[in-house]
Each structure stands twice: as C-alpha cells, then as structure tokens.
Amino acid sequence: MINFENVIKRYSDGHEALNDVSFSIPRGEMAFLTGHSGAGKSTLLKLIMLMERSTSGQITVGEQDLSRIPKRQIPYFRRHIGVVFQNHRLLLDRTVFDNVALPLEIAGLNPRDIGRRVRAALDKVGLLSKEKLTPIQLSGGEQQRVGIARAVVNKPPLLLADEPTGNLDPELSEEIMKLFAEFNQVGVTVLIASHDLALIHHMHYRVIELSKGNLLESNGFASAGKSTADQPERSHING
Amino acid sequence: MVETPRSSGARSANPPNAVNNYFNHHTKVAKATLRAQLKTPFSTFFTCAVIGIALVLPTLLSVLLSNIQSVNQGWDGSAQITLILKQGVPSLDGGVLADTIAKKQSIKSSKFIDNETALNSFKTHFEFADAIEYLDENPLPHVILVRPDKSLNKIEHIEQLKESLVKYPEVDSAMLDVAWVQRLQSITDLLERAVWLIAGMLSLAVVLVLGNTIRLAIENKKEEIIVIKLVGGTNAFVQRPFLYMGIFLGFGASLFAWFLIHWVLYMLNTPIEALAQSYQSTFSLSGLGFESTLFLLILGMGLGWFSSWLAVRKHLGDIEPT
Numbered sequence: 001m002i003n004f005e006n007v008i009k010r011y012s013d014g015h016e017a018l019n020d021v022s023f024s025i026p027r028g029e030m031a032f033l034t035g036h037s038g039a040g041k042s043t044l045l046k047l048i049m050l051m052e053r054s055t056s057g058q059i060t061v062g063e064q065d066l067s068r069i070p071k072r073q074i075p076y077f078r079r080h081i082g083v084v085f086q087n088h089r090l091l092l093d094r095t096v097f098d099n100v101a102l103p104l105e106i107a108g109l110n111p112r113d114i115g116r117r118v119r120a121a122l123d124k125v126g127l128l129s130k131e132k133l134t135p136i137q138l139s140g141g142e143q144q145r146v147g148i149a150r151a152v153v154n155k156p157p158l159l160l161a162d163e164p165t166g167n168l169d170p171e172l173s174e175e176i177m178k179l180f181a182e183f184n185q186v187g188v189t190v191l192i193a194s195h196d197l198a199l200i201h202h203m204h205y206r207v208i209e210l211s212k213g214n215l216l217e218s219n220g221f222a223s224a225g226k227s228t229a230d231q232p233e234r235s236h237i238n239g
Numbered sequence: 240m241v242e243t244p245r246s247s248g249a250r251s252a253n254p255p256n257a258v259n260n261y262f263n264h265h266t267k268v269a270k271a272t273l274r275a276q277l278k279t280p281f282s283t284f285f286t287c288a289v290i291g292i293a294l295v296l297p298t299l300l301s302v303l304l305s306n307i308q309s310v311n312q313g314w315d316g317s318a319q320i321t322l323i324l325k326q327g328v329p330s331l332d333g334g335v336l337a338d339t340i341a342k343k344q345s346i347k348s349s350k351f352i353d354n355e356t357a358l359n360s361f362k363t364h365f366e367f368a369d370a371i372e373y374l375d376e377n378p379l380p381h382v383i384l385v386r387p388d389k390s391l392n393k394i395e396h397i398e399q400l401k402e403s404l405v406k407y408p409e410v411d412s413a414m415l416d417v418a419w420v421q422r423l424q425s426i427t428d429l430l431e432r433a434v435w436l437i438a439g440m441l442s443l444a445v446v447l448v449l450g451n452t453i454r455l456a457i458e459n460k461k462e463e464i465i466v467i468k469l470v471g472g473t474n475a476f477v478q479r480p481f482l483y484m485g486i487f488l489g490f491g492a493s494l495f496a497w498f499l500i501h502w503v504l505y506m507l508n509t510p511i512e513a514l515a516q517s518y519q520s521t522f523s524l525s526g527l528g529f530e531s532t533l534f535l536l537i538l539g540m541g542l543g544w545f546s547s548w549l550a551v552r553k554h555l556g557d558i559e560p561t
Contacts, residue, residue, distance in 0.1 A: 051559070
C-alpha cells in the first residue's frame with residue numbers, strides 16, 4: 001500500500017528531514033511510526049498526503065507514483081486517505097454531524113447517502129447520540145473520536161494518524177488505538193505516528209522507528225538509515 | 240489509485256444523479272452562505288451600503304442622462320428653419336408658399352410672417368421702436384418659419400430639408416437654428432462619457448472594497464480551508480462559499496443603491512418640477528425602469544462575483560496545509 005524507496009526530503013533551508021528512507025507497508029497492515037520529535041515522522045506523513053514533495057526517491061501509495069500526481073489531482077488523491085490529527089482539526093462552528101459529513105459533501109454524495117454514512121461512522125465510534133452537538137461540547141476523547149469518524153466516513157483504504165493520542169490520558173489513548181485496530185481488522189491499512197512507546201509495545205504491531213531522518217528500525221529488525229534498495233523487500237516480509 | 244468498490248461517490252453515481260447532487264450542493268452552499276451573512280446583519284449591511292453608495296453615483300448619472308435625452312427628444316419641434324423671402328415677393332405669394340410647404344412630408348408646421356407683422360412685433364418687444372419710426376420703408380423681409388416633423392431628429396436630415404427649401408424661387412436664403420440642438424447633444428455626449436468614466440472608476444472601487452472584504456473572510460476561515468483541503472476538497476469546492484458571498488453582497492448593494500437612487504430622485508423631483516413649470520412644462524424625473532433595475536442588479540451581482548473571484552484566486556492558493 002505504501003512504498004518508500006530511497007526517499008530524501010530536504011527543506012529549502014537545508015534541513016534534511018528524511019535521509020534515504022526505504023520501507024514498505026503492505027495492504028491491510030497496521031504499523032506504528034515512532035521516533036523522538038523532529039525525527040521526521042510528520043514529514044513522512046506529509047509526503048504520503050502530498051502536503052510535501054520528496055526531494056528525491058520514489059514514493060508509491062496504492063500503486064500510484066506520487067511524483068506523477070499533478071497538483072490539481074491532489075484533492076482526488078487525498079479522498080482515498082483518511083487522516084486523524086493530534087489536535088483533531090474539527091470545525092468548531094459546525095455540528096458533529098456536519099464535521100463528519102464534510103468528506104462526503106466534498107465527494108458530492110446526495111444528502112440521503114451522507115446521512116446514512118455519517119450515522120454509520122458515528123455509531124462505529126460510539127457517538128451517534130451526539131451528532132447535533134458542536135465539538136466544543138465534547139470531551140477530548142470524544143473530539144478525537146469525531147476526528148476518526150470523519151477520517152473513516154469515506155471508507156478509505158488507507159488511514160493515517162499523527163499523534164492521535166497526544167492529548168489524551170492513557171485509558172482514552174488505548175480506547176482510541178483499539179478503534180484503529182478494529183478498522184485494520186476490516187482491511188484498512190493503518191499507519192499511526194506516535195511516541196507513546198508503552199502503548200505501542202503493548203499492542204504488538206509493526207513499529208517503524210525514525211531517528212534524525214534515518215530509518216532506525218522496522219519491527220525490531222535493525223535497518224540502517226543508509227539502506228539499500230532491497231530494504232523494502234525485507235521490511236515487506238517482516239511486516 | 241485505489242480500487243475499492245466505494246471510490247468517490249460523485250463519479251460512480253450515474254450522471255443525472257451527479258448533476259442533481261451538484262445542484263443540491265450549490266443550493267446548500269448558497270443557503271449556508273446567506274445564513275452566515277444574515278447572522279452578522281450589521282457588518283453585512285455596512286458592506287452593502289459602502290458598495291451601494293459606490294453604485295449610486297454612476298447609476299444616478301445615467302438616470303439623469305436618460306432624462307435629459309428624453310427632454311431632447313420630447314422637445315416640441317427640435318429645430319426651426321427660417322426661410323427669408325426675396326425682396327418684392329408679394330405677401331400673398333408668401334402665404335401660398337407657406338401652405339405648400341406645410342403640405343410637404345416631414346414638415347410639422349409652416350407659418351408665414353409678413354414684414355408688417357414682424358415690424359410691429361419689433362416695435363412692441365424692443366426698446367428702439369422710436370428709431371424704427373424714422374425708417375422710410377420696412378427693411379424687413381417676409382419670412383416663413385418651418386418646423387420639421389419629429390421624425391427628423393438628425394441634424395443632417397434637417398440640413399437636407401433646408402437645402403430643398405432654398406430651391407423655391409421666392410426664397411432668398413434659409414437659416415437653420417440648430418445651435419442649441421448641437422449644444423444639448425454635445426452636453427449629453429459629454430455626460431455619457433463622464434458616466435462611463437465614473438462608472439469605471441467606482442466599479443474599480445467596488446472590486447477593491449469587496450475584494451478586501453472577501454480577503455478578510457478567507458483569513459477568518461483559514462483553518463476551515465486547510466481542513467477542507469486535507470480531506471480532499473478541490474479549490475472549486477473551497478472557493479464556492481466565497482463566490483456566493485460576493486454575489487449576495489453585490490445583490491444587497493444593488494438593492495441598497497436602488498432605494499438610495501429613488502430617494503435622491505424623490506428629493507430632486509420637487510425643485511425640478513418647479514423649474515419645469517417656469518418653462519410651462521410638466522416635465523418630471525422618471526426613476527429606474529424595469530430594465531435599468533435589472534441591469535443594476537446584474538451589475539452588482541456581477542461585480543460581487545468578479546471581486547470575490549479575484550480575491551479567492553489571489554489568496555486561496557497561499558493557504559495550503561502544512
């Protein structure tokens with residue numbers, strides 16, 4: 001589903017966020033992306049989302065070479081990826097229902113289908129009764145679950161999350177992670193950036209570790225940052 | 240990229256449905272935008288008022304212009320040709336000629352004035368009556384005053400008529416009193432040009448004011464725009480509410496301008512009627528007709544759409560998720 005080959009990302013100020021990173025996440029897998037802050041986790045997710053373009057190397061997502069996607073096609077590409085943010089990024093002046101409905105409205109569904117799908121997604125995250133409230137009226141954990149509902153309402157084959165439990169206490173964090181695992185069980189590929197190591201090790205999923213822009217470890221199998229082209233193969237098998 | 244059964248809803252739906260959904264979406268965005276505007280009635284009103292006032296001046300000028308043009312057209316006999324008859328032509332012949340001319344096409348009236356009448360008129364109207372007493376004989380010629388029909392509203396046509404009248408053997412020369420017609424025409428030409436210039440400049444002002452309003456609205460919605468772009472919203476989707484906002488503000492401004500113009504005309508009408516009465520006329524100002532009202536509305540909405548389109552084009556590209 002996701003394939004990085006010798007990806008380098010250098011910002012215009014010379015800062016090298018990713019240094020020759022190669023890995024692969026097969027369809028249907030769930031993996032964690034860890035590393036201290038500034039290790040390049042966010043950059044990696046941004047590259048997948050096409051919020052940034054790589055300086056060199058090849059990234060493919062769902063068989064699509066990202067360097068071949070022109071700017072005006074980016075919105076259509078993003079519709080196939082669900083994203084959950086640390087600060088949930090909900091629109092505070094809209095109801096829970098409208099927040100979750102946003103991706104479907106963008107995709108141009110009719111109101112009847114939108115209502116059906118939004119309620120299904122809210123039901124999945126256990127917030128069906130709160131559709132008429134605004135995000136401010138919800139607790140932190142509930143807000144994050146609304147964010148997840150919005151990410152999955154479109155039934156994307158790939159789900160990304162950037163520190164989804166960053167603002168939550170351990171109990172709520174585990175709940176949220178379990179929710180991700182449930183989506184993974186129905187076939188969604190999931191990649192979660194997180195530095196909540198205790199929780200990650202508790203969950204027994206593959207771990208991709210970044211350090212200063214280098215790929216340090218993929219599921220405990222050491223892989224040097226300066227990896228070779230065969231590295232994705234290895235991580236593929238390991239995953 | 241992904242071959243999941245759901246894929247994107249709009250494209251997998253059958254065409255009439257997709258079109259339907261598209262219009263549904265537009266209606267929804269339009270309604271939501273209108274509701275948001277009405278939620279802040281004061282700022283919406285003031286924006287509309289500012290733009291409306293900018294629309295008033297050119298519209299008002301064009302209304303006054305069309306009123307002047309209607310004065311021009313409605314003038315009783317837009318020009319007058321004075322035929323001066325040769326010395327020695329008997330007044331009886333002059334009267335017959337006047338009748339002959341009156342029967343011609345495109346002549347409204349033709350009036351013979353013999354030299355005695357003219358002299359008497361001189362004596363009563365002017366101070367030098369005494370001086371005229373000293374004259375041995377009447378120095379004035381007979382004249383025929385010819386007024387062309389209204390259908391002859393072009394100066395060239397009146398000139399042609401004059402040339403044809405000079406050909407009568409009794410006629411010595413002819414004078415065409417067109418100076419005031421030409422003067423009025425050049426005044427209206429000048430005004431027309433001024434209207435266009437002022438309209439152009441004020442339209443620019445409208446675009447700037449509205450553009451700035453929309454720019455602020457974009458700034459306020461920055462977070463929302465970023466989120467929409469992150470979940471796959473196209474630029475067209477993002478800019479739609481702003482375009483509707485521009486159209487609605489333009490509409491409100493046109494409405495405001497319409498009322499203001501009628502108020503101004505109402506205020507001007509009393510003195511203008513008094514003025515017209517002093518010329519024995521019943522002229523009064525006419526307001527915006529149906530067509531002008533429609534034009535004003537379309538102009539306002541068009542300018543609104545155009546300014547927000549410009550603002551959106553300039554500022555939306557800068558807002559990208561980072």
